[in-house]
Amino acid sequence: MSTTHLPKQYVYRCNKIPARGPQYRSPKSIPWHLFDSVPLVDTVTCAPPLEPTRVSACWDEEFLYFRFVCQDAYMISDFTERDDPLYDQDVVEIFIDETGAGKEYMEIEVSPNNVIFDAMIENGGKGDIVYGNRSWNIDGLETEVAETAGSLRIYDIRIPMAAFRKPAEAGDCWRANFYRIDEQEDGTREYQAWSPTGVVNFHLSQMFGSLQFV
Numbered sequence: 025m026s027t028t029h030l031p032k033q034y035v036y037r038c039n040k041i042p043a044r045g046p047q048y049r050s051p052k053s054i055p056w057h058l059f060d061s062v063p064l065v066d067t068v069t070c071a072p073p074l075e076p077t078r079v080s081a082c083w084d085e086e087f088l089y090f091r092f093v094c095q096d097a098y099m100i101s102d103f104t105e106r107d108d109p110l111y112d113q114d115v116v117e118i119f120i121d122e123t124g125a126g127k128e129y130m131e132i133e134v135s136p137n138n139v140i141f142d143a144m145i146e147n148g149g150k151g152d153i154v155y156g157n158r159s160w161n162i163d164g165l166e167t168e169v170a171e172t173a174g175s176l177r178i179y180d181i182r183i184p185m186a187a188f189r190k191p192a193e194a195g196d197c198w199r200a201n202f203y204r205i206d207e208q209e210d211g212t213r214e215y216q217a218w219s220p221t222g223v224v225n226f227h228l229s230q231m232f233g234s235l236q237f238v
Contacts, residue, residue: 034219034233036062040194041084052168052180056080056091064204064216068223073216077116079202083192083237085185092116092179092202098209099177101136107158110134110141114207116179119145119232121199122189126229129199130187132162134179138169151221151228162187192237199232 039059064077075095082089094116101113110133111117121129126147133141142162146155164184171177185191192198202218203226215224219233 036060036081036200036218036233036235038081038083038088038192038235038237040238041082041089052170054082054089054091054180056082058082061091061093062202062218064202064218065220067203067215067217067220067226070220073204073206073214074208075206075214077204077206077216079218081235083185085191087185088183088188088192090118090179090181090183090202092181092204094177094179094204094206095175096136096177096206097175098207099136100207101139103135103137103139106140106161107143108139108141110139111205113205115141115205117203117205117226118181119201119203119226119229120183120188120235121229121232124197124199126199126232129229129232130162131156132165132181132183134167134169134181136169136177138167140165140167145227147227147229149229151223151225153227194237196237198235198237199229200235201226201232 059080059082061078061080077094080091115133118132144157144160148154166182168180204216206214221228221231
């Protein structure tokens with residue numbers, strides 16, 4: 025799939041972990057300093073958000089890994105069950121479209137309390153969800169959320185390659201986007217995106233960026 029129509033900053037070069045071993049059993053043990061991190065911006069205005077977010081990704085033969093590093097001085101997250109509507113409160117989100125057609129893609133969300141939402145989405149092509157299959161679960165999906173000094177919250181996400189139609193290989197290019205919803209103490213909400221959609225709608229699949237496996 026060609027990516028010449030996409031702005032350069034919305035193409036993420038997803039590098040392979042140099043040498044996988046037992047030390048990489050946990051996403052937290054990935055050598056994240058080796059991989060690029062990209063910022064999220066306000067999905068409507070493209071302005072820097074009040075609380076910055078950066079996202080990194082990498083892969084090996086067995087897993088696709090993501091890390092969100094979020095400034096987060098105030099958090100609200102009341103959900104406790106898998107596939108609860110996490111998008112109604114603070115959450116980070118990953119959308120991945122293997123085929124690039126924009127009609128079907130996986131949506132993965134993780135709350136600050138490490139509750140998971142995963143669904144397969146059918147899209148009508150204009151940001152309208154035709155069907156969201158919440159009964160679809162990713163076997164072996166692993167997530168961890170940790171708080172650090174300075175009001176940072178770190179989300180680590182490990183997706184088995186078995187969840188995809190076929191495992192990624194060097195040279196593959198999938199469409200994807202990364203998001204965050206961040207509620208402030210005064211009740212206002214920031215909608216952040218890697219590849220901005222221009223409106224408060226994360227399901228505009230034509231605005232997804234590209235995840236290039238190298």
